[in-house]
Amino acid sequence: MLSSHLTAPADGIDSDRIVNTAFLDDYHKCQICHSVLWKPVACKTCEKPYCKTCIDKWLNGKIEKTCPNRCKYEERNCSPLTSTLLAKLEISCIYKTDGCKQILLYDSLERHENQCDYQGKECFGCKQLYPKNFLRQHEQQCDMIKFFCYLCEEDIFQREFSQHLSACLRCRLETMRTEMVDMINKHDNNIKQRLKAAENSQIELNQHMKNLEKTISSTQKNTFYTQSAFWVLLILVIVLFFLGIVLFLSVHDMKDEVKKLSNNYGDMKDKVIKLSNNYDDMNAKCDQRNKLFFWQ
Numbered sequence: 001m002l003s004s005h006l007t008a009p010a011d012g013i014d015s016d017r018i019v020n021t022a023f024l025d026d027y028h029k030c031q032i033c034h035s036v037l038w039k040p041v042a043c044k045t046c047e048k049p050y051c052k053t054c055i056d057k058w059l060n061g062k063i064e065k066t067c068p069n070r071c072k073y074e075e076r077n078c079s080p081l082t083s084t085l086l087a088k089l090e091i092s093c094i095y096k097t098d099g100c101k102q103i104l105l106y107d108s109l110e111r112h113e114n115q116c117d118y119q120g121k122e123c124f125g126c127k128q129l130y131p132k133n134f135l136r137q138h139e140q141q142c143d144m145i146k147f148f149c150y151l152c153e154e155d156i157f158q159r160e161f162s163q164h165l166s167a168c169l170r171c172r173l174e175t176m177r178t179e180m181v182d183m184i185n186k187h188d189n190n191i192k193q194r195l196k197a198a199e200n201s202q203i204e205l206n207q208h209m210k211n212l213e214k215t216i217s218s219t220q221k222n223t224f225y226t227q228s229a230f231w232v233l234l235i236l237v238i239v240l241f242f243l244g245i246v247l248f249l250s251v252h253d254m255k256d257e258v259k260k261l262s263n264n265y266g267d268m269k270d271k272v273i274k275l276s277n278n279y280d281d282m283n284a285k286c287d288q289r290n291k292l293f294f295w296q
């Protein structure tokens with residue numbers, strides 16, 4: 001269902017769209033487009049009203065700005081009378097041929113036509129014009145519309161999209177499953193390696209513990225030997241000490257003995273000297289006796 005209009009017209013309104021034609025006369029018309037005035041402005045000199053777009057087109061490119069009445073053109077608002085006359089007009093919607101039955105007053109025409117459900121809108125697939133209220137229905141079936149698949153990042157025709165999506169989703173899920181399995185295997189290997197390393201560490205630790213136990217027991221033995229040697233040495237020292245005392249006492253006694261012997265020796269010496277003297281005396285006496293005996 002092709003629409004005849006894309007947007008509301010910018011120039012004047014066709015006279016055949018006016019419903020209450022009895023009101024229509026030349027005051028309503030633009031001298032340039034000969035249609036009913038649309039958004040009119042006026043020439044300040046001749047006071048003739050023109051559609052704003054018509055007079056702008058008329059003046060465009062002209063060096064000397066003159067209105068169609070050949071007077072110097074200076075723009076002003078159109079007269080209140082013109083506005084009042086225009087406001088009384090009843091006009092059919094521009095999308096009448098597309099099905100719109102609305103008849104509107106001049107002042108509400110633009111607002112309606114901007115929102116009219118029958119205005120032509122372009123289908124974003126096939127670029128054809130459709131009435132606004134039909135466009136949605138058309139776009140749901142349009143063969144030219146493509147949807148973007150976020151899974152494979154490709155544009156897919158609307159008619160194939162749901163089929164594509166389920167296939168794409170399955171494919172994606174399969175990929176994810178494979179990735180997950182890979183990831184789990186990787187983690188599994190990682191955990192196994194760590195367990196192996198932990199076991200090795202445990203073995204090393206046990207070895208260290210054994211070595212430590214050995215060291216401790218040998219240290220204990222050494223300590224025992226050292227303690228034994230200490231006690232033996234102490235006993236030896238004590239024994240030697242007592243022996244020393246005994247020796248000292250013995251030496252002391254022997255010293256006394258020697259002293260006594262020495263004294264005895266002195267006495268004996270004196271006695272020997274005395275005896276010797278006595279012997280000498282005796283000897284002398286003997287000699288005297290002998291002499292006497294001889295002389296007799």
Ligand SMILES: [Zn+2]
Nearest residue numbers: 030033051054
């Ligand atoms: Zn005009």
Ligand SMILES: [Zn+2]
Nearest residue numbers: 043046067071
């Ligand atoms: Zn003029």
Ligand SMILES: [Zn+2]
Nearest residue numbers: 093100102116
């Ligand atoms: Zn309408």
Ligand SMILES: [Zn+2]
Nearest residue numbers: 123125126142
């Ligand atoms: Zn289309």
Ligand SMILES: [Zn+2]
Nearest residue numbers: 149151152168
């Ligand atoms: Zn896809």
